[in-house]
Amino acid sequence: MIATLALAVVQIAIVAFGAPLLVGTLRTLKARLVGRQGPSPWQPYADVRKLLAKEVVVSTTTSWVFRATPYALVATLLTAALIVPVMTVRPPLAFAGNIILLVYLFMLGTFFLALAGLDAGSAFGGMGSSREVAVAALAEPTVVVAVFALALRAESIDLGRIVERFAGEPWLAANPAHLLAFAALFIVMLAETGRLPVDNPATHLELTMIHEAMVLEYSGRYLALVEWASAMKLFVFMTLLANLFVPWGLAEPTGPIPVLVGALALAAKLAVLTAAVALLETAVAKLRLFRVPELLAGSFALAFLSLMAIFVVR
Amino acid sequence: MTRLGYGVVALMGAAAVGLGGYGMTGGGAALRLPSLLPLGGLELTLDPLGGLFLALIGCAAIPASIYAFGDAAGARRGRFAYAVFVTSMCVVPVAANTMTFLIAWELMSLASYFLVLHDRQSKGSVNAAWIYAVMTHAGLACLLAGMLLLGADVGSPRFADWRAAAPTLTPTTRDAAFLLLALGFAGKAGVVPLHVWLPLAHPAAPSHVSALMSGVMIKLGVYGLLRVSLDWLGIGPSWWGAALLIAGAASSLIGVLYALVEHDLKRLLAFHSIENIGIILLGIGSAALYRVAGLDALAALGLIAALYHTVNHAMFKALLFLGAGAVVHATGTRNMEAMGGLIKRMPWTAVCFLVGSAAIAALPPLNGFVSEWLTFLALFQNMRLEAVGQNLVFTLGIASLALTGGLAMACFVKAFGITFLALPRSDAAARAHEASRPVRVAMLTLVTACVVLGVGPTLVVPTLESVASAVLGTAPEAISGDWLTVRVSGQFASVSTAAIAVVLAGSFCAPLVALRLVGASRRTRAYETWGCGRIVQTPRMEYTATAFASPFKRVFDFFYRPTKRLDIEFHPESRFFVERIEYENPTRSIFEDWLYRPALRLLHGGARAAGALQSGSANQYLAYILAALLLMLVLA
Numbered sequence: 031m032i033a034t035l036a037l038a039v040v041q042i043a044i045v046a047f048g049a050p051l052l053v054g055t056l057r058t059l060k061a062r063l064v065g066r067q068g069p070s071p072w073q074p075y076a077d078v079r080k081l082l083a084k085e086v087v088v089s090t091t092t093s094w095v096f097r098a099t100p101y102a103l104v105a106t107l108l109t110a111a112l113i114v115p116v117m118t119v120r121p122p123l124a125f126a127g128n129i130i131l132l133v134y135l136f137m138l139g140t141f142f143l144a145l146a147g148l149d150a151g152s153a154f155g156g157m158g159s160s161r162e163v164a165v166a167a168l169a170e171p172t173v174v175v176a177v178f179a180l181a182l183r184a185e186s187i188d189l190g191r192i193v194e195r196f197a198g199e200p201w202l203a204a205n206p207a208h209l210l211a212f213a214a215l216f217i218v219m220l221a222e223t224g225r226l227p228v229d230n231p232a233t234h235l236e237l238t239m240i241h242e243a244m245v246l247e248y249s250g251r252y253l254a255l256v257e258w259a260s261a262m263k264l265f266v267f268m269t270l271l272a273n274l275f276v277p278w279g280l281a282e283p284t285g286p287i288p289v290l291v292g293a294l295a296l297a298a299k300l301a302v303l304t305a306a307v308a309l310l311e312t313a314v315a316k317l318r319l320f321r322v323p324e325l326l327a328g329s330f331a332l333a334f335l336s337l338m339a340i341f342v343v344r
Numbered sequence: 345m346t347r348l349g350y351g352v353v354a355l356m357g358a359a360a361v362g363l364g365g366y367g368m369t370g371g372g373a374a375l376r377l378p379s380l381l382p383l384g385g386l387e388l389t390l391d392p393l394g395g396l397f398l399a400l401i402g403c404a405a406i407p408a409s410i411y412a413f414g415d416a417a418g419a420r421r422g423r424f425a426y427a428v429f430v431t432s433m434c435v436v437p438v439a440a441n442t443m444t445f446l447i448a449w450e451l452m453s454l455a456s457y458f459l460v461l462h463d464r465q466s467k468g469s470v471n472a473a474w475i476y477a478v479m480t481h482a483g484l485a486c487l488l489a490g491m492l493l494l495g496a497d498v499g500s501p502r503f504a505d506w507r508a509a510a511p512t513l514t515p516t517t518r519d520a521a522f523l524l525l526a527l528g529f530a531g532k533a534g535v536v537p538l539h540v541w542l543p544l545a546h547p548a549a550p551s552h553v554s555a556l557m558s559g560v561m562i563k564l565g566v567y568g569l570l571r572v573s574l575d576w577l578g579i580g581p582s583w584w585g586a587a588l589l590i591a592g593a594a595s596s597l598i599g600v601l602y603a604l605v606e607h608d609l610k611r612l613l614a615f616h617s618i619e620n621i622g623i624i625l626l627g628i629g630s631a632a633l634y635r636v637a638g639l640d641a642l643a644a645l646g647l648i649a650a651l652y653h654t655v656n657h658a659m660f661k662a663l664l665f666l667g668a669g670a671v672v673h674a675t676g677t678r679n680m681e682a683m684g685g686l687i688k689r690m691p692w693t694a695v696c697f698l699v700g701s702a703a704i705a706a707l708p709p710l711n712g713f714v715s716e717w718l719t720f721l722a723l724f725q726n727m728r729l730e731a732v733g734q735n736l737v738f739t740l741g742i743a744s745l746a747l748t749g750g751l752a753m754a755c756f757v758k759a760f761g762i763t764f765l766a767l768p769r770s771d772a773a774a775r776a777h778e779a780s781r782p783v784r785v786a787m788l789t790l791v792t793a794c795v796v797l798g799v800g801p802t803l804v805v806p807t808l809e810s811v812a813s814a815v816l817g818t819a820p821e822a823i824s825g826d827w828l829t830v831r832v833s834g835q836f837a838s839v840s841t842a843a844i845a846v847v848l849a850g851s852f853c854a855p856l857v858a859l860r861l862v863g864a865s866r867r868t869r870a871y872e873t874w875g876c877g878r879i880v881q882t883p884r885m886e887y888t889a890t891a892f893a894s895p896f897k898r899v900f901d902f903f904y905r906p907t908k909r910l911d912i913e914f915h916p917e918s919r920f921f922v923e924r925i926e927y928e929n930p931t932r933s934i935f936e937d938w939l940y941r942p943a944l945r946l947l948h949g950g951a952r953a954a955g956a957l958q959s960g961s962a963n964q965y966l967a968y969i970l971a972a973l974l975l976m977l978v979l980a
Contacts, residue, residue, distance in 0.1 A: 082859070082862065083864070083865050085869055086865075086867065087868075087870075087871050088868055089870075089874075090872060091766055093687045093688060093764075093765060095687065101856060104854075104855045105849075106848070108851035109844065109848050112847065123844075123847060126838075126840040127708070127838075127840065127844065130720050130721075131717070135708060137707060137753050138707045141702065144754075144757040145765065148761035148892075150873040151684075151766030151767045151883070151885070152873045152874065152875055152881075153886070153887055156886065156887020159757060160891065160892040160893075160895055163753065163754035164754065164896060164899065166750060166753070166754070167751045167753065167754045170747060170749060171743045171744075171747045171750070174720070174743070175743055178739075186835060187724060187836065188835070188837060191835070247874065250865060251859055251864045251865065254864075255855060320898055323899045330743070334739070341735055341736075
């Protein structure tokens with residue numbers, strides 16, 4: 031019991047305090063790739079500190095939904111951080127609903143954020159909300175079918191058990207079903223966390239923006255929470271991808287040393303994945319908004335093919 | 345007098361809950377009065393499945409009657425029909441022979457017909473009632489044919505005899521009976537493509553009746569489908585289950601897609617009923633398929649998921665309809681585009697509607713999440729089936745359930761956000777008033793039910809499991825667990841909404857405390873919404889429901905087939921000044937265009953052709969009689 035509690039605290043701390051570093055590293059890498067000096071990887075921490083010191087401007091049009099949303103959003107992500115295997119194969123809250131819970135927790139966060147976008151009554155917020163929920167809704171079948179494909183091979187939907195099972199398969203990387211599911215989930219990760227080519231996280235005033243338009247009314251500590259939550263979502267999603275598809279290095283929860291090893295392994299995996307996302311974001315342009323559904327349909331096709339590969343091989 | 349009537353119905357609901365609960369937990373009871381009715385007499389039997397539905401009707405009737413208590417002006421007319429409606433609904437799940445069942449069924453349909461016809465001045469509601477009457481009687485004809493067929497073949501109108509004789513029936517009889525009965529029940533449940541009456545009839549009735557129609561009346565269609573596919577006809581061929589699964593996938597997706605582009609608040613909710621019936625059918629279909637394959641534990645899981653969702657949908661849909669009723673009462677319109685800002689004028693209703701929205705969108709830790717989670721788990725385990733064709737059908741179910749979940753979330757962001765948030769879009773919305781106390785009590789009762797069913801699956805699931813094993817006739821260990829966790833199929837998966845609720849609440853408070861500890865600024869300034877430098881903010885600048893739904897309209901245009909009409913009137917002096925813009929972007933129903941219109945045309949054509957026989961000449965009619973007589977003599 032105490033060990034689980036300690037693990038939960040460590041896991042939340044890693045996700046909560048690692049997330050801004052991940053976003054900072056991604057930004058630095060992207061800047062270097064296009065030949066700019068770029069900010070330090072630690073810049074997001076400074077941003078949060080600055081925002082926390084500022085006053086909040088709240089629109090008179092808004093209701094309590096607008097003020098509660100940043101906290102609700104952070105709550106969904108802190109809970110999500112306990113469901114994903116981060117550095118051990120036994121996430122502390124694994125028993126509470128597994129990957130389906132994770133998907134619906136992200137939906138809970140999106141639900142509140144989209145409501146907050148409508149609450150201020152500006153066209154920007156409404157436009158962002160409408161687009162964000164459209165992308166989230168269309169991404170969901172891919173996640174569920176890809177996860178079903180993984181669960182089929184692991185004979186469990188428990189994330190820890192899936193990871194354990196795959197760690198015992200040395201030729202995992204050569205399995206077509208596995209690679210297809212990875213590709214599908216990678217595209218969904220880009221869409222769900224608002225990265226290129228679905229959304230551009232670097233702009234604020236562009237009519238094609240999605241996430242940034244929705245949170246336009248937030249300022250001060252509320253904005254700090256919302257940005258921090260976005261970073262955590264990226265961290266959780268990337269951790270999930272990294273550990274599902276490169277399952278080696280995770281610890282059985284036996285003691286501090288294996289957990290430390292697990293954390294280091296995670297750092298290495300995330301570094302590789304971050305580099306990949308940075309390269310991709312430098313290489314591709316943003317898609318027109320109404321081309322995004324085609325991309326998501328493509329990712330669904332990949333997930334479906336992964337499933338078919340399993341049915342056929344069986 | 346009105347209040348007394350509704351009070352009696354509420355008490356009757358409480359009695360139904362008690363009796364149903366007794367039946368659900370294994371208590372049996374039977375009543376037989378052979379002389380009361382012809383053809384078998386009145387016969388009532390209480391079994392676990394019937395008990396569950398009886399208790400459910402009671403649970404929904406209590407808050408609906410309390411609501412009617414507070415809405416005296418709207419509820420004075422039709423209180424007799426309402427009492428008949430609730431009573432006949434209570435009889436349906438305990439009816440034990442054809443005669444009793446069909447009389448209760450028809451009374452329920454007739455009473456609800458009169459309630460749909462509530463507003464006799466409006467052309468819309470007369471039309472809705474007419475379509476409802478036609479569809480419900482087409483369904484009744486199917487039920488009657490199926491029941492007579494079975495009754496003649498088995499030689500008894502009693503359901504218990506059908507159950508016993510099911511294995512001895514020929515496959516053709518069983519398939520024909522299944523098709524007829526399933527069609528009749530699916531029509532009442534609103535399964536696509538038999539759903540067309542539902543979005544017309546439910547909104548036309550007063551809100552407490554809409555709550556009951558959407559919450560429990562269509563569930564009696566589900567009850568019938570359960571009896572047909574799992575009980576009366578024994579274990580059927582696998583196409584029954586596959587057909588139910590495919591119908592469920594189609595209904596869930598099509599229901600939510602129509603709801604997305606619907607801006608009449610009550611019609612939107614009616615379309616969501618179609619969606620949720622689809623989700624229930626996914627559970628029933630999977631149960632039927634697993635049962636054919638001999639996987640009783642998985643069949644029980646699918647059935648538990650379906651029953652759980654049935655109960656949940658009754659609660660949150662009743663809650664949402666009562667909330668919508670309060671909003672319509674306060675603003676005088678059902679059009680969401682004329683609402684907005686109600687969260688400030690109606691804080692109680694807003695909170696209740698928000699809980700209902702989160703529950704129907706299956707957001708954890710509320711009740712919709714638990715039953716959709718169970719449905720997912722029932723569908724996921726199709727790898728135990730060996731037939732690839734069946735695996736594909738299950739995959740279709742999984743994908744459509746996932747897409748439905750996402751789209752339902754999007755739809756309720758629209759429903760709550762446009763109705764309750766931002767600035768009021770009309771004077772009526774700006775002058776809205778909070779609902780009366782009985783209405784609030786009714787809504788809060790249902791909110792409590794949603795929360796308890798959400799965080800307490802460990803209390804609910806064992807009861808449903810005993811109902812499921814009574815229906816399936818086996819006692820498989822589908823679900824285990826302790827006070828905190830529900831565990832499915834051994835090690836496969838587990839869920840604990842209580843733990844989720846605690847962790848969510850903890851991590852909601854954590855940043856509140858943490859921000860204070862790190863000394864974050866607590867200064868807050870109230871100011872206008874940022875608007876690119878414009879002077880004042882008006883409701884016309886807000887995003888509308890139409891605009892909110894437009895990405896979906898574009899993505900799914902092959903389904904909506906939207907037509908566009910744009911009229912611009914320019915100033916006579918210059919084309920750079922616009923006097924008036926009219927924009928219309930309606931969608932069309934593929935079911936009306938491709939199914940119902942051609943069928944009606946065929947019917948009209950046939951009627952006209954038959955009309956040629958009717959010349960008005962008495963001699964010709966005498967010739968017909970003679971011809972008929974001769975024909976009968978020859979045939980005999």
